[in-house]
Amino acid sequence: MIEYRNLRVALLGAGSVGAQVADQLLTHSDELAARVGAGLELVGIAVRSMDAQRDVELPAELLTTDAESLILGADIVVELMGGLEPARTLILQALTSGADVITANKALLATHGPELFETAEQVGAQLYYEAAVGGAIPIIRPLRDSLAGDRVRRILGIVNGTTNFILDRMDTLGESMEQALATATELGYAEADPTADIGGYDAAQKAAILASLAFHTLVPVDAVYREGITGVTLEQVVAARRAGYTVKLLAICERLTDESTGTDGVSARVYPALIPLSHPLAAVHGANNAVFVEAEAAGPLMFYGAGAGGIQTASAVLGDVVSAARRHVAGGPGVAESTHADLPVLPIDAVTTRYQISLEVQDETGVLAEIAQLFEQQGVSVETVQQSPPPRPLPGEQPPSGAATLVIGTHQASEADLAATVAALTTSSVVHAVTSVLRVEGLS
Ligand code: NAP
Numbered sequence: 001m002i003e004y005r006n007l008r009v010a011l012l013g014a015g016s017v018g019a020q021v022a023d024q025l026l027t028h029s030d031e032l033a034a035r036v037g038a039g040l041e042l043v044g045i046a047v048r049s050m051d052a053q054r055d056v057e058l059p060a061e062l063l064t065t066d067a068e069s070l071i072l073g074a075d076i077v078v079e080l081m082g083g084l085e086p087a088r089t090l091i092l093q094a095l096t097s098g099a100d101v102i103t104a105n106k107a108l109l110a111t112h113g114p115e116l117f118e119t120a121e122q123v124g125a126q127l128y129y130e131a132a133v134g135g136a137i138p139i140i141r142p143l144r145d146s147l148a149g150d151r152v153r154r155i156l157g158i159v160n161g162t163t164n165f166i167l168d169r170m171d172t173l174g175e176s177m178e179q180a181l182a183t184a185t186e187l188g189y190a191e192a193d194p195t196a197d198i199g200g201y202d203a204a205q206k207a208a209i210l211a212s213l214a215f216h217t218l219v220p221v222d223a224v225y226r227e228g229i230t231g232v233t234l235e236q237v238v239a240a241r242r243a244g245y246t247v248k249l250l251a252i253c254e255r256l257t258d259e260s261t262g263t264d265g266v267s268a269r270v271y272p273a274l275i276p277l278s279h280p281l282a283a284v285h286g287a288n289n290a291v292f293v294e295a296e297a298a299g300p301l302m303f304y305g306a307g308a309g310g311i312q313t314a315s316a317v318l319g320d321v322v323s324a325a326r327r328h329v330a331g332g333p334g335v336a337e338s339t340h341a342d343l344p345v346l347p348i349d350a351v352t353t354r355y356q357i358s359l360e361v362q363d364e365t366g367v368l369a370e371i372a373q374l375f376e377q378q379g380v381s382v383e384t385v386q387q388s389p390p391p392r393p394l395p396g397e398q399p400p401s402g403a404a405t406l407v408i409g410t411h412q413a414s415e416a417d418l419a420a421t422v423a424a425l426t427t428s429s430v431v432h433a434v435t436s437v438l439r440v441e442g443l444s
Contacts, residue, residue, distance in 0.1 A: 006039040007325050010070045010099075012046045012090060013080035014054055014063070017104060017131070020314035021078060023056045025321070032318075036325040044070045046081070055310060072097065076324045078317060079103040088112050095125045100324035100334065102317055104131035110205035110221035113212070117337040126327060126334025128320035133159060133206045134289045136312035137305040138319070143213045143293070148338075150295040152214040156275075156441060157251040159206040161287030161307040162190045162197035163229050167247050167272070168285050170237045177232065189287050200228035203251045203270045210291070211253035211268040216341035219253075225269040225348040232272050236436045239358060243386065243407060245274035246282045250441055256346060265346040274356055275442040292442075352412040354383070354443060358436040359425060363404035367430045371406065374428060378421040384409035403432055409440065 011022055025032070025042045033039045045058060046067035064070055067090055071077050077094035079101060081087050087108050094101050096119065103109065109116070109132055120127045130140045134157075143152070158164050162184055169180040181198070184190035196202045204224040211219040229249050237247050254267045275281050280302050284290040289307025294300050306312040327334065361367050368385065375382050386407040410418070418437070425431050 006041040007036070007075040007328055008043045008073060009040050009076045009078065009321065010043055010046070010074035010094075011078045011080065012067050012070070012087070013082070014045045014047050014058060015080065015082075016055065016310035017313045017317065018045070018078075018080035019055045019058065020310045021080065021317050021321075022058050022062070024314055024318055026059075032322065032325075036322055037329045038325055040076075040321065040325055043074060046070050068093065071099065074099045075328055076321060077101045078321060079105060080317070081105075082107070084108055084111060088116070091116055091127070092119055095119045095123055095127065098123060098125060100126045100128065100327065102128045102320040102324060104129065104313060104317060106132040106202070106205045106209060110208045113209070114218060120334055121336040124333035126324065128324055129209070130320050131313045131316035133157075133209050134291055134303065134305070135161075135307040135309060136315050137289055137291065137303050137307065138316070139210070139291045139303045140213065141319075142301075142303065143210070144338075147214075147293070147295055147298065150297045151255075152293060152295050153255055154294045155210050155214055155251070155253040155291060156281060157203075157206065157210060157253075157291040158248055158281055158284050158289055159210075159251045159291065159307065160197055160200075160203045160249060161289055162194065163200075163203070163249040164284060164289070165189045165287040166198070167229060167232065167237065167249065170232075170234055171241060171246050172285070174234065174238070176234050177229070198228050198230055200226045200249065200270045203249060207251035207253055207268045207270050210251065211266055212337075212339070214253055214293075215255055215266045215343055216338045217266050217343040217345070218339045219266060219268050219345050223268065223345040225267075225271070227271040229272050233436075236358075236438065239388070239407065239436065240274050240356075240438070241277075242388065243274075243356070243409075244277050245356070245440070246277055247272055247438070248275055248281060248284070250275070250281075252441065254351075255343070256350060258350075263344075265344045265350065267346045267348075267351050269348060269351065271439060273439045273441040275440075279442040281442060349415050352414050354412055354440040355380075355410045355418055356436070356438050356440055357408045357410070357422070357425070357434065359406045359408065359434055360403050360432040361406055362430045362432065363402050364430075368406070370428070370430055371408070371425070374424050375408070375410070375421055378424060379417045380413040380421045381411040382408055383411050405435070
């Protein structure tokens, strides 16, 4: 029997993820000790209420409501409380006292990441956060370590399971946004207040974390352009499939080069976009997550799996616990976050992308030429034009007479040029309505 010295692990939170982490630390302690080369002793679990119902039964003597005392003397602190405070203060205290810290708290990292990483660097400790993006999916360590010798060009991520679940049901079952959201709430995929998910805020926090890592640049969450899925209609999703696309809420992180100056910048943005059905991200169904990374040397890589769930997320947290414990055994300072590139974070106006625009137009000769000219005048190049049957009228409505629906796909265009085109279309006498404008991503 090998004798190990024990490392003291303090756990903050015993909710969906924390209870599973505690359970694994207690039940697999021998195996974890063998992997680390030191014992991992769970010294206590801070909770808000001693009597709360837990997903797994935990030894009562480990529970405490005194988180501050618990972290004193800990070698490793695992923060799974969520929220900004007291999580921020407790993490700062833990780092300052020399502990390595593990967190799954994307909201905290996206808001106070620089302060936390700076403190860790100053004291030679390390902050781990594999579970903060993509739940069980290993994506932080691949970006930080495995791809550290490569140059990432672009990341397209489905990083919010709730919105993917909703859009997937609209696409595959023909449900409306309201029906799909109600099912998501019923099955526990959506919170009672779903704003963070459907408003794109959760995805924006993850985009900030991914962009910072991938481009060695501090990307604040406020600099992430964000649109949620609330404006996506079933008609758009149906039309997308007919045209060979599916609608996904994407977190996009991209390194952009200004051709005129040769300088690079970073774009981080979240919006619902069309992706071709042939793209690997189109096959991400239900509440799953996936992160598609394009690196200069490695080429395209896809990381896929469960983006949430107590036990699944606990897997990523425990991976970090093992890494932190191995570091303690080996000694030496933690590895600081790399922000050496310090690239400018570009506004959405600097981005060019393709668009798909649906129009209801007057069905007569010459209209197509007039519309094509209108695009040309604004500097937007048309790639495809499809004519489809006009939308079915609502009950009691007269079908529009003399109307046709055009679906126009553009080449790369800037946000400004596209906005000017849409403005011109809406005032054109041959256009009855601009019914949909969606960006297209994932085309080479
Ligand atoms: P949760 O179920 O709400 O659990 C939070 C835990 O923290 C509870 O045990 C709660 O105590 C405790 N707590 C909250 N405030 C506290 C305070 N002031 N003092 C002491 N204890 C406090 O949360 P979760 O779903 O496990 O999520 C934890 C973290 O993981 C969050 O940052 C979340 O964003 C992240 N995350 C979660 C998932 C997931 O699938 N759930 C996936 C990825 C990342 P009581 O039990 O006594 O109320």
